[in-house]
Amino acid sequence: MIRVILLGAGNVAQHLYKAFYKQPAITIVQCYNRKGVRLHPDQNENNVTKNIASIKEADIYIMAVSDDAIKTLSSQLPFTNRLVVHTSGSVPMIAINNSNRQGVFYPLQTFTSDKAVDFAKIPICIEGDQEKDLFLIERLALLLSKKTYQISSAQRNILHVSAVFVNNFTNHLFSIGNDICKENNIPFEILHPLLQETAKKALEINPNKAQTGPAMRNDTKTIARHLKLLSDPSQQEIYQTLTKAIQSKYGKKL
Incomplete structure (x- = not known):
């Protein structure tokens, strides 16, 4: 006992x-x-x-x-x-x-x-x-x-940083997606299957291999349209930062 x-x-x-x-x-x-x-x-x-x-x-x-x-x-x-x-x-x-x-x-x-x-x-x-x-x-x-x-304490600290990225930051992005849908009278539940498949792929295959989207394709026209749709400056900044990060990692430039 x-x-x-x-x-x-x-x-x-x-x-x-x-x-x-x-x-x-x-x-x-x-x-x-x-x-x-x-x-x-x-x-x-x-x-x-x-x-x-x-x-x-x-x-x-x-x-x-x-x-x-x-x-x-x-x-x-x-x-x-x-x-x-x-x-x-x-x-x-x-x-x-x-x-x-x-x-x-x-x-x-x-x-x-x-x-x-x-x-x-x-x-x-x-x-x-x-x-x-x-x-x-x-x-x-x-x-x-x-x-x-x-x-060890050092390893745990690194784990915690990784956890902030995969949980806290990711959830904030979910929250932004929910806000954008709500502002435009779109049910957020439409995105639920995509959210679930994204998490499923991250578990089943290397996340590096699962990356898709306009940043990965260097689709500059779509990226520009998205930025115009976003009225919130903080959302625009996050979009641009993540786009640059994805393109930098996969060898492309915004």
Whole structure:
């Protein structure tokens, strides 16, 4: 049995609580957050605290908090020489105060509060500064997902940059497409099959081989027409930047 305490109340903390709660080999000893809010409607209020001094003993303490809060919170913990991990993609493991043993438990996925996720399909990147701690972190990760990877802080930072491109930036482009459709009374759902096929091709073949479109074809007339249609200067700038990037990568010029 692995005894876990969750520190934080955001999306990651809520999803981890749900995932841990389903595992008989994991006991959620307690949850701590500044407001003392429950992470799940069925959670016992006695297992939640907003008093950092009353945090109980556990095998592993998981800080599912914002990146900026990791250093401060870890320095405020009222104990020493226990295993404390964070869930950040970009913060190095050593940001955790060295009064405790350090580790990382990073589920590489986008989390939204009202959108369920399947942890069995989520890669979990782990790190630990001691072999015995890394073994425990790996045991915990494997209870949720078989896609568990030992990744250094440097590698994880690179992964996080890549994740921003494939998720955050891509979703912003989806949002722009949705805005353009809405402004012109066109149902965005017409683009849904294209969106799905684009993601499918990126998974099934090398994205370099999947690239298509007017920039790839050096179709200057279509590019010019598109730019005239876009009334928002920021959309024009993004269109031009991505067009130049595609053509630069594939040996053509705008």
